[in-house]
Amino acid sequence: MNKFRSFAEQALHYYDRPQDGVCRRQITTAAAWRGVEVSRDDSWICRLADADTVEIESALGGVRGRSLDTVGRDDFALPALSKRIRSWADELRAGRGFLLVRGLPVDRWSEADTSLVYWGIGQHLGVPGGQNPDEELLGHVRDMGEEAADPFVRRYRTAGDIAYHCDLADVVGLLCLRPAVSGGASRIVSSVAVYNELLARRPDLVDRLFEPFCLDTRNDVGTPYVPVNPCSYADGVLRTFYHSDYFRSAPRHADVPEFTHEERELLDLYEEIGSDPELYLDMNFEAGDIQLISNHFTLHARTAYQDDSDPAKQRHLLRLWLSLE
Secondary structure (H helix, E strand, O other): OOOOHHHHHHHHHHHHHOOOOOOOOOOOOOOOOOOHHHHHOOEEEEEEEEEEEHHHHHHHHHHHHOOHHHOHHHHHOOHHHHHHHHHHHHHHHHHOOOOEOOEEEEEEEEHHHHHHHHHHHHHOOOOOEOOOOOOOOEEEOOOOOOOOOOOEEEEEEEEOEEEEOOOOOOEEEEEEEOOOOOOOEEEEEEEEHHHHHHHHHHHHHHHHHHEEEEOOOOOOOOOOOOOOOOEEEEEEEEEOEEEEEHHHOOOOOOOOOOHHHHHHHHHHHHHHHOOOOOOEEEEOOOOOOOOEOOOOEEEEOOOOOOOOOOOHHHOOOOOOOOOEO
């Protein structure tokens, strides 16, 4: 099995979504969750036990000092925990489409060791992949001092808020090394629940989601934009790719037409629905938390945050993109 995929290979795998036609009925799968309901319990939190940590540290001892791209699943053996990890993959593939793993003891490991642990766990979930054309395999989500008011800055490198979007991989994982002093909640919403609500309110708009929108590449790849269908539907499953900022900025290119009135209505209403407190769920990370979400069934965003004045104590997440087999 490949230890990782390239950025292009991963994106092509993610976009290979079956399409049978437009869905014009309410979808009642587990992925159609509502925040007000799932927030009533913590069934979506998977807590690691002491025995899990012992197994993880044993695996870490066998790969310590190696580069990520040399470590595969067989190099990071997790005989017992791997069974639970497979159940996490099932939840992402065919369940709610999100979960939170809690209890990784990151405070007693170096950043290099923590990165190897995270990568090793990811190998048991799926196939990690590059997160940009530079083939960055593990992203660092922190404030790099870039100007959040710049509409084209990569917002994960700022302390500002981030609008709803999906990433170009089946799954995105965020491991918290350090939380912010305040703010920085990870806001997620079921794209299936958003679709159901849109269908109930404005059935006349839903067909447009199954036709291409131009996605602004922001100079990340060789073409200025690519056409992407926000929604695909087949075998009773609705899969969604949505990226608010990158859809909305595409008309800056001369050969991309301005949005029609209907298209603007659609984007505005879609995001209005996603911002309904009845639908979304906010997660405030603790050090050692791993959030895993499906980019097919979940949109994610972030609230702005306030950092500590000490750089060594500032908010820092590690990001992993994964393809599911």
